[in-house]
Amino acid sequence: TQLLEQSPQFLSIQEGENLTVYCNSSSVFSSLQWYRQEPGEGPVLLVTVVTGGEVKKLKRLTFQFGDARKDSSLHITAAQPGDTGLYLCAGARAAGNKLTFGGGTRVLVKP
Amino acid sequence: NAGVTQTPKFQVLKTGQSMTLQCAQDMNHEYMSWYRQDPGMGLRLIHYSVGAGITDQGEVPNGYNVSRSTTEDFPLRLLSAAPSQTSVYFCASSYAGGRGEQYFGPGTRLTVT
Numbered sequence: 001t002q003l004l005e006q007s008p009q010f011l012s013i014q015e016g017e018n019l020t021v022y023c024n025s026s027s028v029f030s031s032l033q034w035y036r037q038e039p040g041e042g043p044v045l046l047v048t049v050v051t052g053g054e055v056k057k058l059k060r061l062t063f064q065f066g067d068a069r070k071d072s073s074l075h076i077t078a079a080q081p082g083d084t085g086l087y088l089c090a091g092a093r094a095a096g097n098k099l100t101f102g103g104g105t106r107v108l109v110k111p
Numbered sequence: 112n113a114g115v116t117q118t119p120k121f122q123v124l125k126t127g128q129s130m131t132l133q134c135a136q137d138m139n140h141e142y143m144s145w146y147r148q149d150p151g152m153g154l155r156l157i158h159y160s161v162g163a164g165i166t167d168q169g170e171v172p173n174g175y176n177v178s179r180s181t182t183e184d185f186p187l188r189l190l191s192a193a194p195s196q197t198s199v200y201f202c203a204s205s206y207a208g209g210r211g212e213q214y215f216g217p218g219t220r221l222t223v224t
Binding site: 004006009030031033035040041042043044045048088090092096097098099100101102103104 | 115142144146151152153154155156159161167169170201203208209210212213215216217218
């Protein structure tokens with residue numbers, strides 16, 4: 001059982017549609033990061049959210065941190081083929097020096 | 112800057128063989144870590160280091176050793192390879208510890224037969 005559960009595991013949509021990826025836990029995190037990974041490469045950071053209820057926007061991507069800092073979501077508006085990739089959430093606890101990753105959501109945007 | 116580099120990119124081992132995965136960074140980051148990535152399981156932390164001479168275990172340390180003699184290098188050693196260690200291995204570094212942005216290398220794809 002993973003500490004951070006991501007859903008869905010796989011999402012296939014048409015260009016122009018919207019999508020939401022969820023990252024849930026029963027634990028509280030001091031901050032949560034979202035990464036995108038393309039085939040054959042390492043993950044690259046998209047955003048970090050640190051305050052409960054925080055909403056951050058990155059062009060067509062909207063990230064939200066839950067009020068209780070146990071969950072987060074990533075919403076993509078009008079998805080494009082360039083948004084295709086593996087999206088990973090990762091949580092950091094207040095104490096310690098470890099980052100815990102979710103299982104990932106694979107997104108495929110078809111033209 | 113090259114960022115985080117990893118060698119080799121691909122490796123095939125027989126069960127019982129040993130090898131070292133190399134990782135180097137040129138960003139003067141104190142924090143470095145090793146993850147393995149398996150389908151549907153995201154990234155799992157193997158070992159990490161908060162500075163030269165200091166290492167600690169992550170979630171899945173069994174079968175792996177690390178050392179940190181310099182700030183730049185953080186090699187991962189497989190002592191006696193097993194098929195369960197077939198995976199993609201990523202090295203990462205950060206200027207803000209485990210809670211900061213992680214800069215990942217391109218990965219090493221390891222197959223143990």
